Amino acid sequence: MDADDLRLIDEFITASNEFSNRSQLARAAIRAYVEAKLGCAQGTKKMNEVVVELPPLVLDTIAHLVAEGVYNSTSEALADCARHQFLHAEHVETLKKDANQQRSAVKVVPRT
Known part of the structure; x- marks a missing residue:
């Protein structure tokens, strides 16, 4: 160079x-x-994989966390944030309950 x-x-x-x-x-x-x-x-x-446009302050905050070694990449930071926001304990339990109810409601009908 x-x-x-x-x-x-x-x-x-x-x-x-x-x-x-x-x-x-x-x-x-x-x-x-x-x-x-x-x-x-x-x-x-x-x-x-998604493309996300972030406000400058949010991106700067994430970049600072990456630079400090809290996260390895911006992608890792955003994935962690999304998991904490959308997959908190109560929400996960609700999802599990809903899935179990749907499985219970399904009946297998033999062919005739």
Whole structure:
């Protein structure tokens, strides 16, 4: 890389608040590149993969947690947040109860 490339990278890191050094940026960029190429090769994204637009303050908060090592990635942080919001203990118990009721209501009718 030449000096212009390094300057561009350093300016991006300073402005982004998502990365604290070149290594973090390089890891994220390489991972995104590989995942994008694999996605193109497969033709579709994973069934459980979604694109989410976040407010800047939320994204900055998540980036800070990733930089501090609380999470390994933004994706991991968002998945954890979604699990805590949607799969708290009471909700999981309700889902289990509903599933058991549906299984109990199903009758097997033999062929005649």
